[in-house]
Structures are given as C-alpha cells and as structure tokens.
Amino acid sequence: MRNVNLLILLFVLALFSFEGMAKQFYRYKNSDGALIIKDQLTNEMIAVGYDILNDSGRVIKRVGPGKTLAEEEQERLSKIEQKKAEIQLQQKIRSDAELLRQFSSIGDIIRNRDAQLLALEQRIKIQESKSDLLKLQLEDQQKQAATHERLGQNLPKLLQNDILATRQQLVRNEQNSNLLEDEKIKVASRYEKDIVRYKELESLRKTLKKDAKENDGSQPVIYDCPDPRVCQRAWQLAQVYAKDNASGQIEIITNTLILTSKPEKDTEIALSFSRIPAPNNGNQIVLEVSCNNTEQGVNLCKSNQVKKVRTSYLSFLKERLN
Known part of the structure; x- marks a missing residue:
C-alpha cells in the first residue's frame, strides 16, 4: 500500500512538472503576410509584433511592434528636451517671483x-x-x-x-x-x-482682472488677435498709436513691449502695449495708459481725454485692419 501511494505521489508531481514546463510558441506575420509560428523569439517578431501561444495553440498574450533603435533614440532625446523645458520653466517662475518681490513698479x-x-x-x-x-x-x-x-x-x-x-x-x-x-x-x-x-x-x-470694477481710469484695453499675421500688423499699428497719443517718445520697442517715456508733468500721459499669450495658443495686445503719480495726474487718468485715448484704440485698429 505504501508503494502504491508513493507511485501516485510521483505521478502527480510529474503532471505538475509537465504543466510547469509547458512550452510557449510565438506567432507573427512575415513580410509576405504569412503567419509564422516559432518556439523562440526573433528580432523580426519583436519589430512587427507577435502573439504568445500555449501548447494548445491558444493566444495567451498579444505584444505590439517594438521600437526601432532610431525611435528609441528619438524618445530618449525627447525626454531630455522635456526635462530641460521643465527646468527652464521652473527657473523662469522663480525669476519672475524674485522680480515681483524685488520691485513694486x-x-x-x-x-x-x-x-x-x-x-x-x-x-x-x-x-x-x-x-x-x-x-x-x-x-x-x-x-x-x-x-x-x-x-x-x-x-x-x-x-x-x-x-x-x-x-x-x-x-x-x-x-x-x-x-x-x-x-x-x-x-x-x-x-x-x-x-x-x-x-x-x-x-x-491686469488682463486676469479686466472684469473688476475700477474707477481710477487704469483699466487695460485688450485686443484679441485672430491670427499671427493680423497680430503682427496690429503690433506695428500700436507703435503708430503710441507716437500719436503719448506725451513723450517711445523708449522701448521689442516683440512683446512698447513703452513710452513716463509722465513728468500732471498734463502728460504715457502708453504701454504688451503682447501676451492668450488661450488656445493665441495672443492679446494690451494697452495701458498711465499718468503722473499726483492728485492732478490721477484726475487726468479719470478724465474724458484719457478715456477717449483708451476707447479709440480698438476702433483705430478696426479701421486699419479691415
């Protein structure tokens, strides 16, 4: 009886060993479109993708096409560039925070x-x-x-x-x-x-706060660019508007900022135009009018004269862009 039990145990262990050693097969389509089955992976299979089959021919897993060396290198370079962009963004955020902390105007x-x-x-x-x-x-x-x-x-x-x-x-x-x-x-x-x-x-x-109720005449005027070509033309016209309406001369002109000299007298006004990013990869041109930092200057910025400078800007653009 003892020998019989021993034989049964050995038989069961053999079954488990056989199942544990069950062979897998790999199936793929070659360049001619024919299905090929092999018992070992090849580089061609990895490149085009393959199915893993059990010994009964049933699909256990599907594996997609592998990346070429060029694709892997491109992915590696893309990750490096992405990391660089993230670092530059963090540096810019810290730099902007320091600029705003250090200066109030x-x-x-x-x-x-x-x-x-x-x-x-x-x-x-x-x-x-x-x-x-x-x-x-x-x-x-x-x-x-x-x-x-x-x-x-x-x-x-x-x-x-x-x-x-x-x-x-x-x-x-x-x-x-x-x-x-x-x-x-x-x-x-x-x-x-x-x-x-x-x-x-x-x-x-100021653009983010444009809907706030302000009574000091400092609300910005915002032009939403419909496309890059029109935006560039509007930016050129902003220089003309600044020359015609500011009391002083233009001191700074860049691709993103037009700034006239600051007001020195209570009767003078300064204009600034900023080209900033807008939603959906667009751009906005923001006009701001400023006056001398005195009571008379504040009153000037609230006056109809300055209000007209602000409100006339969009109609000025419309007439010349159409």
Missing part, C-alpha cells in the same frame, strides 16, 4: 538701474582722473629723462623704473575703464529685460 526698476549706472559712471570718472594725473606724472618723468640725455648722462635706473611703472598704471587704468564701460552696457541690458518682463507680468495680471 517699473519706476522702481528704472530708479535702481539709474542708481547703478550712476555709480559706474562715477567710478569711470575716478579712473579718468587717475589717468590724467598719471599722464602728467609721465610727462614730468619724460622731461627729466630728456634733461639727462641733453647733458649726456645715463638715464638713472630708478627713473627708468618709474617711467615703466607709470606706463603700466596707465594701461591698467584704461583696462579698468573699459571693463566699467562694458559693465554699464550689461547693467542697462539686464534692466531693460527686467522692465519688459515686469510689464508683461503686470499686463497679464
């Missing part, structure tokens, strides 16, 4: 810019004063050298060293002055970018 940015430029200009003048003194010093040293030569005397070593040192100081001074001039250009460029970006952010904020 474009006027603040301009004042900071002018202060830095003035400091650099003063340093340049100091360098120029040093150079003038060094030139006088060199001239005196050269006169001493000429006297020694007329007397037929050898030029003293100390005087030779002094002349060489003065010339070297003049060269260093000139280099420092050039570096400071380059820094002035960089500072002006950096602050111009800050002004443009701040205005874009300010316009976006």
Whole structure:
C-alpha cells in the first residue's frame, strides 16, 4: 500500500512538472503576410509584433511592434528636451517671483538701474582722473629723462623704473575703464529685460482682472488677435498709436513691449502695449495708459481725454485692419 501511494505521489508531481514546463510558441506575420509560428523569439517578431501561444495553440498574450533603435533614440532625446523645458520653466517662475518681490513698479526698476549706472559712471570718472594725473606724472618723468640725455648722462635706473611703472598704471587704468564701460552696457541690458518682463507680468495680471470694477481710469484695453499675421500688423499699428497719443517718445520697442517715456508733468500721459499669450495658443495686445503719480495726474487718468485715448484704440485698429 505504501508503494502504491508513493507511485501516485510521483505521478502527480510529474503532471505538475509537465504543466510547469509547458512550452510557449510565438506567432507573427512575415513580410509576405504569412503567419509564422516559432518556439523562440526573433528580432523580426519583436519589430512587427507577435502573439504568445500555449501548447494548445491558444493566444495567451498579444505584444505590439517594438521600437526601432532610431525611435528609441528619438524618445530618449525627447525626454531630455522635456526635462530641460521643465527646468527652464521652473527657473523662469522663480525669476519672475524674485522680480515681483524685488520691485513694486517699473519706476522702481528704472530708479535702481539709474542708481547703478550712476555709480559706474562715477567710478569711470575716478579712473579718468587717475589717468590724467598719471599722464602728467609721465610727462614730468619724460622731461627729466630728456634733461639727462641733453647733458649726456645715463638715464638713472630708478627713473627708468618709474617711467615703466607709470606706463603700466596707465594701461591698467584704461583696462579698468573699459571693463566699467562694458559693465554699464550689461547693467542697462539686464534692466531693460527686467522692465519688459515686469510689464508683461503686470499686463497679464491686469488682463486676469479686466472684469473688476475700477474707477481710477487704469483699466487695460485688450485686443484679441485672430491670427499671427493680423497680430503682427496690429503690433506695428500700436507703435503708430503710441507716437500719436503719448506725451513723450517711445523708449522701448521689442516683440512683446512698447513703452513710452513716463509722465513728468500732471498734463502728460504715457502708453504701454504688451503682447501676451492668450488661450488656445493665441495672443492679446494690451494697452495701458498711465499718468503722473499726483492728485492732478490721477484726475487726468479719470478724465474724458484719457478715456477717449483708451476707447479709440480698438476702433483705430478696426479701421486699419479691415
């Protein structure tokens, strides 16, 4: 009896082992459209896709076509570009947040810019004063050298060293002055970018609040561009409108910002146009009118005169774009 039970156990284990070792087959269509079944995967199967069959011929799983090496490389590069774009977006968000935290208005940015430029200009003048003194010093040293030569005397070593040192100081001074001039250009460029970006952010904020009830005459006027070609034409017309209606001259013109000089008197107005993204990959052009930061200036911005400047803009565009 014991032997019989042992035989039954061995038989059951054999059945399980057989099922566990059940063979799988792979079926695919070759380039001629014929169904091919094999017991091993091939590169051709992976490329075109295949079915996994059990030993009874039943489909266990369907596997789609594999990616080519070129497709895998393209996918890898796309992921890298996507990651770069995400990092750049985060950097831009942090930069925008810092810009808004640091400045409360474009006027603040301009004042900071002018202060830095003035400091650099003063340093340049100091360098120029040093150079003038060094030139006088060199001239005196050269006169001493000429006297020694007329007397037929050898030029003293100390005087030779002094002349060489003065010339070297003049060269260093000139280099420092050039570096400071380059820094002035960089500072002006950096602050111009800050002004443009701040205005874009300010316009976006005002656009989002355009339905709010405002009584100070500062509501923006928004033109929704129907397509890129018309938007470019409208942007060119915005420059004309700014020249014709602002009190001062245009100070900044970029692809996204037109800004006239700020009002200095209570009777002056400034215009700014911002081209900002809109829903559905479109663009909007936002007109803002500003006045001097005084009681009279505030009243001017509430006046019919300024109201007409704002309300006439869309009709101005309509007449010229149709």
